[in-house]
Amino acid sequence: MAEDEGPDLSLAGLSVTEVYSGEKKLPRGASRIVYTQDLLLSFEANLKKCDSRTPKIARNPVIIATLKGEYALSYRFVNSECRLLRKILNKHGFLEAPDESTTWNLLFSGTHVKPDVFTTLNYYQKINHFPQTTNLTRKDRLLSSLKRMRRAHGEGPFGFFPMTFAVPQELKELQSEMAKEARKLDARRASSADAVEVPWILKPIGLSRGRGIRLIRDAKTISKEDEPCIVSRYIANPLLIDGYKFDLRIYVAMTSVEPLRLYVYNDGLVRFATEKYDMNPESFSNSFMHLTNYSINKKNENYEFNENAEKSDSGSKWSFQAFLQHLVSQGKDADTFVYRMHDVIVKTIISVEQRVRGAQNMYVPFRHNCYELFGFDILVDVELRPWVLEVNLSPAMTCDTPLDLKIKNGLMCDLLNMVRMEAYNADSPMPESRLNTFISTVDDDGDDSSSVVVAGPRARCRQSAPADNASTKRAAEQSQRELEETMYRETEAEFARRGNWSRVYPMSDSDRYDRFFEGQRPLNA
Numbered sequence: 456m457a458e459d460e461g462p463d464l465s466l467a468g469l470s471v472t473e474v475y476s477g478e479k480k481l482p483r484g485a486s487r488i489v490y491t492q493d494l495l496l497s498f499e500a501n502l503k504k505c506d507s508r509t510p511k512i513a514r515n516p517v518i519i520a521t522l523k524g525e526y527a528l529s530y531r532f533v534n535s536e537c538r539l540l541r542k543i544l545n546k547h548g549f550l551e552a553p554d555e556s557t558t559w560n561l562l563f564s565g566t567h568v569k570p571d572v573f574t575t576l577n578y579y580q581k582i583n584h585f586p587q588t589t590n591l592t593r594k595d596r597l598l599s600s601l602k603r604m605r606r607a608h609g610e611g612p613f614g615f616f617p618m619t620f621a622v623p624q625e626l627k628e629l630q631s632e633m634a635k636e637a638r639k640l641d642a643r644r645a646s647s648a649d650a651v652e653v654p655w656i657l658k659p660i661g662l663s664r665g666r667g668i669r670l671i672r673d674a675k676t677i678s679k680e681d682e683p684c685i686v687s688r689y690i691a692n693p694l695l696i697d698g699y700k701f702d703l704r705i706y707v708a709m710t711s712v713e714p715l716r717l718y719v720y721n722d723g724l725v726r727f728a729t730e731k732y733d734m735n736p737e738s739f740s741n742s743f744m745h746l747t748n749y750s751i752n753k754k755n756e757n758y759e760f761n762e763n764a765e766k767s768d769s770g771s772k773w774s775f776q777a778f779l780q781h782l783v784s785q786g787k788d789a790d791t792f793v794y795r796m797h798d799v800i801v802k803t804i805i806s807v808e809q810r811v812r813g814a815q816n817m818y819v820p821f822r823h824n825c826y827e828l829f830g831f832d833i834l835v836d837v838e839l840r841p842w843v844l845e846v847n848l849s850p851a852m853t854c855d856t857p858l859d860l861k862i863k864n865g866l867m868c869d870l871l872n873m874v875r876m877e878a879y880n881a882d883s884p885m886p887e888s889r890l891n892t893f894i895s896t897v898d899d900d901g902d903d904s905s906s907v908v909v910a911g912p913r914a915r916c917r918q919s920a921p922a923d924n925a926s927t928k929r930a931a932e933q934s935q936r937e938l939e940e941t942m943y944r945e946t947e948a949e950f951a952r953r954g955n956w957s958r959v960y961p962m963s964d965s966d967r968y969d970r971f972f973e974g975q976r977p978l979n980a
Contacts, residue, residue, distance in 0.1 A: 496528075496547065496871075496876045496877065496878060497872060498543060498547055498867075498868040498869075498871045498872050498876070499868060500864045500865045500867075500868040500869070502539075502542060502543070502546070502860060502864045527550070528548060528549045528550070528560045528878065529549060529550050529551065529552035529556065529558070529559045529560055529561075530544050530549050530550075530551060530552065530559055530560060530561040530562070530563065531551065531552045531554070531556065531559045531561075531562050531563070532551070532563050532564075532565075533562065533563070533564040533565070533566075534564055534565040534566045535563055535564060535565025535566075535849065536565075537563060537565075537849075537852050538852075538853075538854075539852040539853075539854055539860075539863055539864060539867060540563060540852060540867060543864070543867060543868060543871070544561070549561070557575070558577075559580065560579060560580060560581065560876070560879065561580075561581050561582075561583075561876070562580065562581070562582045562583070563582075563583050564582065564583060564584060564849070565848075565849045566848070566849075567584060567588070567589050567592075567848065568582060568584045568586070570586060570814075570817075570818045573586055573818040573819050573820075573824070573825075574818050574819075574820065576819065576820055576821065576824045577820075577821075578820070578821045578823075578824075578879075579877070579879030580824060581823070581824060581825070581826065581874065581876065582824060582825055583825075583826060583827060583828065583849070584825065584827050585709065585712055585811050585814070585815060585819075585825045585826075585827050586811065586814035586815060586817075586818050586819065586825075587807070587810045587811045587813075587814035588709075588807065588811055588827060588829075588848070589848075590807040590810050590811070591803070591804065591806075591807045591811075591829065591846050592829070592846050592847060592848035593660065594658060594660050594685050594845055595621045595660050595683065595685055597803075597806075597807075597845065597846060598616075598619050598621055598685055599621070600806040600807050601613060601616050601803065601806055601843075603806070604802070604805075604806045604971065608970070608971060612802065612971075613802065615799040615802070615803075615840075615841060615842055615843055616687075616842060616843050616844075617687045617688045617689075617690055617842065618632070618687065618688045619685050619686065619687040619688070620632070620685065620686050620687075621683075621684075621685055622657075622677060622681065622683065622684050622685065622686055623681070623683065626674075626677065629674055629677070629686055630674040633655065633673070633674040634674070636653070636688075640652055651691065651734055652672070652734075652736050653688065653689055653691045653734075654670040654671060654672050654689045654736075654739050655670070655671050655672075655686050655687065655688055655689055656668065656669070656670055656671075656686070656687050656688075656689045656745075657669055657670075657671050657677070657684050657685075657686045658684055658685050658686075658687070658845075659682050659683070659684045660682075660683045660684055660685065661682070661683070663847070664748060664750035664751075665742070665746055665748030665750050665751040666750075667682070667684075668742075668746055668748075669740075669742075670689060670739040670740070670745055671686070672736065672739065689745075690834055690836060690842055691734060692836050692837045692838075693732070693834055693835065693836055693837070694835045694836055694837050694839070695732055696727070696781065698731040698732060699727045699728050699729075699730075699731060699732060700727070700728040700732045700744070700745065700747060701725050701726060701727045701728065701747055701773075701835075702725075702726055702747040702832055702833060702834050702835075702844065703723060703724070703725055703726075703775060703778070703796075703831075703832070703833040703834075703835065703841075704723050704724040704725075704726060704830055704831070704832060704850065705719060705720070705723045705775070705796065705800070705830070705831040705832075705833055706719070706720040706723055706828060706829070706830060706831075706850065706866050707719055707720075707800055707804070707828070707829045707830075707831055708720070708826065708827070708828050708829075708870055708873070708874075708956060709804065709826065709827045709829070710826050710873060710874055710949060711822070711946075712808065712811050712812050712815050712825075713812050713815065713816070713822070713976075713978055714942050714946065714961070714976070714978035714979045714980075715804075715805075715808060715960055715961070715976070715979050716946060716949065716958070716960065716961070717800070717801060717804060717958070717959050717960040718873070718953060718956040718957060718958050718959065719796075719797060719800060719956070719957050719959050720866045720869075720955060720956055720957075721775075721776070721955045721956065721957055722774050722775050722776050722862050722865070722866070722955065723774070723775035723862070724772055724773070724774065724775065724858075724859075724862065725772065725773035725774065725775060725777070725778045726747045726748070726749050726752070726771075726772055727747065727752070727771045727772065727773075728743060728744055728745065728746065728747050728752060729743045729744075729752045729755040729757040729758050729771055730743040730744035730755070730757065731744070732744060732745075743755045743757070749772065752771060753771075753855075757771075758771045759771045760772075760855070760856055761773075761856045761857065761858045762856065762857065763857060763858075764856075764857035764858045764860070764861040767858055768780070768781065770856075772856065772858060772859075773858075774858060774862060779792075779793070782839075787839060788839070791839070792835070792839045792841070795839070795840065795841050796833060796841045797957075797959040799833075799841050799843055800831055800843075800959060801959055801960050801968060802968070802971065803831075803843055803846065804960075805968060805971045805972060806971075808972065808973075809972070809973040809974075823874075823875065826870070826874040828849070828850065828870060829846050829847065829848070829850065830846070830847035830850025830851075831843065831846055831847075832844040832845050832846075832847065852867065865954075865955060866955070866956075868954070869953070869954030869955050869956055870956070872952050872954055873949055873952050873953050873954065873956060874949075875949070875952070935977070938978070939977065939978060939980075942978050946961070960979075961979055961980065965979070965980075
């Protein structure tokens with residue numbers, strides 16, 4: 456069997472025992488891969504290469520055999536071509552389902568998913584998005600969420616994003632602030648010839664990969680007719696390595712929203728600019744100096760591709776672990792930086808939690824249907840302060856170098872293991888434990904309530920019991936306790952499957968985040 460055409464039959468982590476071909480009970484040309492695990496599939500990160508060519512699709516059916524039966528597993532890609540994921544799934548016995556199929560096991564979408572797609576999910580199906588996470592991954596909506604949190608809780612806990620304006624809505628406010636900064640600069644220049652001009656950075660809302668980003672010095676260069684964008688005060692004191700600016704691509708997984716469970720992958724990417732940093736105004740138009748986007752800098756003749764994954768601190772792209780080792784070598788406190796970084800990531804996601812949670816309870820039939828991988832872009836300043844620049848939807852899994860493949864193959868396989876990919880067919884009996892059922896005696900305002908929220912595979916309803924019905928209230932409280940115990944067991948089982956992911960929420964000290972939620976979250980404990 457060709458390398459790109461079907462399951463890898465020697466994956467140590469799968470406990471594969473036998474492979475049969477051409478048996479009478481199987482479709483012609485089919486193969487069977489046997490797992491000794493009980494329905495739970497395991498993914499092993501052992502790809503040797505993932506080049507730019509689209510992998511060949513396994514055309515012959517593959518039967519997944521487990522202790523409880525045989526299953527034919529399939530996936531679909533929508534608005535995406537993630538070659539790495541396709542190759543991983545093909546090598547582990549999955550087949551690509553036709554476009555008209557509705558019985559796939561995994562759907563991977565490169566864009567946000569409409570509510571009607573969520574409402575039709577079956578219990579065995581997984582999709583790589585939660586509803587309403589556009590509030591996190593669209594620049595203007597993320598800005599709105601973080602500004603709302605800053606107004607409610609102050610600059611202290613939510614000072615990790617620079618002063619930013621949404622244009623055209625806040626164009627007048629931006630122009631006023633830029634004029635005020637220009638007057639301050641003139642005053643500094645009057646007393647010192649070394650006064651440094653700090654520009655602003657403009658980012659179009661609807662573009663990615665660095666397209667349309669530019670540094671600006673004068674608000675007159677912006678008009679209401681321009682494409683919607685955000686304009687931020689440029690962070691002028693970035694930490695440099697060998698004179699070059701860089702940012703971090705940190706991978707964050709949300710595996711559940713109620714209860715909230717967040718993980719950060721222990722490795723990521725450090726992306727360097729390809730011209731040495733300089734704050735001379737004449738350099739502000741130099742994208743190779745001030746922007747760190749890989750899509751931009753790979754076009755520079757100075758870009759150095761990393762050719763050896765084991766040397767992860769060379770070239771124009773490093774591993775995050777190599778960056779932490781660099782901090783230690785410079786006498787800096789890497790552990791404190793990681794703690795700060797995790798903190799701003801958790802707060803950023805909490806800023807949209809209410810909307811995502813409400814949408815899930817409205818549209819998603821089963822609590823295990825959704826998971827999501829985000830790409831956080833974080834800038835580090837000279838004081839080792841992490842700044843959230845933006846959050847990326849479906850971060851690129853392109854593997855242009857051995858370092859990319861090592862990190863992204865590992866994180867994708869560990870993610871699939873953590874979110875619990877199970878062997879199910881469309882005609883398998885539905886386990887009741889999968890229902891997205893939340894029973895609570897406390898409403899979002901913290902008041903006692905006897906309302907019971909019931910979620911089924913296709914609809915939800917709210918059933919109200921008389922407030923003075925003591926037996927009904929006791930039954931609801933008992934159901935709540937049972938639900939909390941179930942969630943606790945699931946949380947611990949997921950933690951045991953985490954691989955190289957670190958859980959950042961919940962943690963032993965997570966109660967420090969309680970005040971940032973819009974209401975009590977008893978299941979988060």
